Amino acid sequence: TLSDRLATTFKNIRGKGRLTDADIDATAREIRIALLEADVALPVVREFVGRVKERARGEEVSQALNPAQQIVKIVNDELVTILGGETRRLRYAKTGPTVIMLAGLQGAGKTTLAAKLALWLKEQGKAPLLVAADLQRPNAVNQLQVNGERVGVPVYAPQPGNGVGNPVDVARDAVEEAKRKLHDVVIVDTAGRLGIDEELMKQAADIKAAVNPDEVLFVVDAMIGQDAVNTAQAFLDGVGYDGVVLTKLDGDARGGAALSIVQITGKPVMFASNGEKMTDFDLFHPDRMAGRILDMGDMLTLIEQAEKTFDQGQAEKDAAKIATGEFTLEDFLKQMQQLRKLGSMSKLMGMLPGMGQFREQLDNFDEREIDRIQAIIQSMTPAERANPKLLDGSRRARIAKGSGRQVSDVNQLIQRFTEASKMMKQLASGGGMPGMPGAPG
Ligand code: GDP
Ligand code: MG
Incomplete structure (x- = not known):
């Protein structure tokens, strides 16, 4: 772990007073490796390490009893700050139903997340409506219906033989349905492709224009590592979104994608999804993610x-x-x-x-x-x-x-x-x- 690595680097430094440039360079190198191993994008690593180096030259490190630990603490603090400090909460509509739209690649976990989010909202006393606006894959509507049933939330789906084939209409009709049936949150699941593609982006952008969502959430699989940044940027340019949801955090991804996305897009990670169960879902915790990126295990849970x-x-x-x-x-x-x-x-x-x-x-x-x-x-x-x-x-x-x-x-x-x-x-x-x-x- 970074903590161990730095401890080795610093073995002979303790009590030395001010750190030499060589000490600081050695430290920076270790931090750089740790971040790259955690899948943080290179430009983000560079900028980050630069900032930590700056602080490492300061008194808080030279006067620390244990400089290695002090630097780990700085790295951790900086990570938490970039990852958003406090979690940003969902913004609800002042009048009418709050519309939340999900966007992302196929397999990112949107359909699963739609149901998890619906359950989470339901538990907070909301009355959500799920909307199947992924008409791309033959089984997509059914998958959402199955998930909706699991969490006890109704699903708005296009009727067979009734204007099927236009996800924009489905999404728009669903919002009307939500008003009639007094649902206060509408969660729109959309189609994804395996790779970034123009048609998909346009469809998502059209849905967005039609329903004017209060929140567009970009859903991204934490396991895709370095690719996450390009995907995040493409969706930002092609569709636009307000927040990010990281999925599959139950896997062994170190979570550097979170840092890269936040740094490059400036959008906060709002939720984290970590398993196949409907309850494997929570608000995103920057402090926990920082611990994960530094590979410090569940440090915070332990503390x-x-x-x-x-x-x-x-x-x-x-x-x-x-x-x-x-x-x-x-x-x-x-x-x-x-x-x-x-x-x-x-x-x-x-x-x-x-x-x-x-x-x-x-x-x-x-x-x-x-x-x-x-x-x-x-x-x-x-x-x-x-x-x-x-x-x-x-x-x-x-x-x-x-x-x-x-x-x-x-x-x-x-x-x-x-x-x-x-x-x-x-x-x-x-x-x-x-x-x-x-x-x-
Ligand atoms: P979509 O194409 O974006 O709608 O993605 P799906 O919701 O269909 O998810 C794709 C696959 O990933 C499915 O097999 C899900 O069960 C799985 N999946 C989704 N979220 C998670 C998660 O947080 N952890 C794990 N392990 N699997 C997930
Ligand atoms: Mg889906």
Whole structure:
């Protein structure tokens, strides 16, 4: 990953103060490779790397504890900024139904997306109408009808023997139908070709002129990589659109197409589609896409999880208890259980910027040890957990039996707990924030 690559580049730089031009060039080279590997278009890579280089010369990097991580952070920030920062929301019509038109190559995922979007809107209380304006492929209308049924949204389709063959009329009639039947959103599925072609562009442009959509969404398969830019530009020139939808993000595409398209067309990515299921669809998250382009896995998901695991409020309560000597075995058990959540994530956590320093602790983390400690504490009564001084010999024997452990295990745990709370009480009164007490091992 870029993070690893830069860490290698920077191995000897730490503490060096200002980075040399050679350091910065080496960094730029790594970023460039990472972006090209993620399918970002070359002109976009050039401009992007230029900007990062600029920032890399600044103080935020030279004064960082870990320049590699600081640069990854800058790259990430810049990516998120370009990808749009906050997601842009759909614009709804002030009066009458909101018309959303989909355009894109054949196989991009328009018909699938039409139904996913319809379901998503329905779940937000809208009453969408799907429109089959792809009359190019024999099965296209039927495919939309099947998808419409799956999500429980009606489909407006040309009637057999009734002016069939003109998608512009179908789209226009559908909007009238939506007004009559009080649908508040109309989603127009259109035809695509395997490659960019004049006739197709004209048809899409004609539909657009006929129904005057509130949003035209360009649907593009993330897997087409570098070709995405040309296609996006051709549709922008030939049809015009307001936003982009990336599909097939469940594949292994690194998502550089998103960056290229946004940078070159200036249009935001609004939605992401990531699977065959109708619910595999969401608003586009620039931060997640940045992580994907940098190949940092689900960094953000992890950070969110970690934040949940390290419940800040709980940590402060614990700290207060420790300071006043009220930290009990019950609290200790709760912390253990938090640590356990962390343990299962330890490998992934090691990948997070800033978490490298905990890597050793995380690697040495023995989950079974937690099981044993948990069993022992759970065999104690609430009174015993609150006050370990109650734990005389007969109580210890009972607890050992109840937890399937030896009395010596119980003794060891209590001793460790007592020492840890003593130590932490000292730390706390010394003003320092205590860490996790007595992590096993
Ligand atoms: P259209 O020609 O643009 O209407 O594209 P379709 O909606 O017919 O999709 C083409 C193929 O891609 C179909 O087999 C879909 O099931 C599949 N597909 C669409 N979206 C996704 C997605 O997000 N992930 C995956 N894995 N497949 C998708
Ligand atoms: Mg289709």
